[in-house]
Amino acid sequence: MSEPLLTVADSLKDRARAALGSRNLILVGLMGAGKSSVGRIVASQLGIPFIDSDHEIERVSRMTIAELFAAYGEEEFRALETRVMKRLLKSGPRVVSTGGGAFINERTRRHIKKGGLSIWLKADIDVLWERVNKRDTRPLLKTENPKQTLENLMNARYPIYAQADLTVLSRDVRKEIMADEVLKAVVEQKESAAS
Numbered sequence: 093m094s095e096p097l098l099t100v101a102d103s104l105k106d107r108a109r110a111a112l113g114s115r116n117l118i119l120v121g122l123m124g125a126g127k128s129s130v131g132r133i134v135a136s137q138l139g140i141p142f143i144d145s146d147h148e149i150e151r152v153s154r155m156t157i158a159e160l161f162a163a164y165g166e167e168e169f170r171a172l173e174t175r176v177m178k179r180l181l182k183s184g185p186r187v188v189s190t191g192g193g194a195f196i197n198e199r200t201r202r203h204i205k206k207g208g209l210s211i212w213l214k215a216d217i218d219v220l221w222e223r224v225n226k227r228d229t230r231p232l233l234k235t236e237n238p239k240q241t242l243e244n245l246m247n248a249r250y251p252i253y254a255q256a257d258l259t260v261l262s263r264d265v266r267k268e269i270m271a272d273e274v275l276k277a278v279v280e281q282k283e284s285a286a287s
């Protein structure tokens with residue numbers, strides 16, 4: 093009985109890998125949507141490198157995101173994020189999970205659009221809030237009413253995230269299930285592009 097199930101799972105990975113080709117797969121969306129954790133699983137399923145742009149920024153600057161915001165401000169952070177994303181997307185295939193504001197910045201968005209297939213992990217406020225309120229490391233949410241700030245960010249950003257090539261609803265299900273949904277979206281994109 094277990095054999096057909098394994099075959100189905102394997103073929104999803106293989107089909108998604110073939111559909112991606114040498115393109116990068118770039119995960120975009122708000123803080124807490126699951127870009128980093130789901131992206132890591134997707135990369136391992138596809139057998140290609142995983143890079144998280146927030147981690148890469150912290151590695152090259154030898155500072156945390158919170159320290160960068162505090163020392164240089166958001167504008168400088170965005171300029172660094174643009175440079176890092178441009179470099180990361182030069183070659184592929186890779187899975188690149190972005191920081192929540194990366195796709196919102198026009199220059200970074202241009203690099204993403206050129207650099208591969210973008211996928212928006214779209215989540216509602218309750219899912220996001222449940223996840224982000226456990227840690228207070230996100231500088232943009234250090235406000236008097238962080239839940240309201242998150243809602244304001246949703247209102248401002250969702251029309252822009254909607255420009256991503258693909259959208260997957262990020263729900264309260266296991267990360268592995270979300271990763272499978274990402275793989276399915278990649279396969280479906282290729283099939284609809286071919287038809």
Ligand SMILES: Nc1ncnc2c1ncn2[C@@H]1O[C@H](COP(=O)(O)OP(=O)(O)OP(=O)(O)O)[C@@H](O)[C@H]1O
Nearest residue numbers: 122123124125126127128129191192223265266267
């Ligand atoms: N499907 C899921 N089910 C349960 N918990 C999840 C799921 N996806 C993510 N999480 C948890 O939610 C938190 C935020 O996830 P993650 O760091 O992947 O989000 P992100 O989109 O990368 O956010 P940021 O933009 O701040 O980097 C983490 O603690 C992660 O373990």
Ligand SMILES: O=C(O)C1=C[C@@H](O)[C@@H](O)[C@H](O)C1
Nearest residue numbers: 123146157191192193230231
């Ligand atoms: O949504 C945002 O603008 C951000 C999200 C995080 O991933 C970090 O990139 C930083 O805290 C900014």
Ligand SMILES: [Mg+2]
Nearest residue numbers: 127128146190
């Ligand atoms: Mg992340």
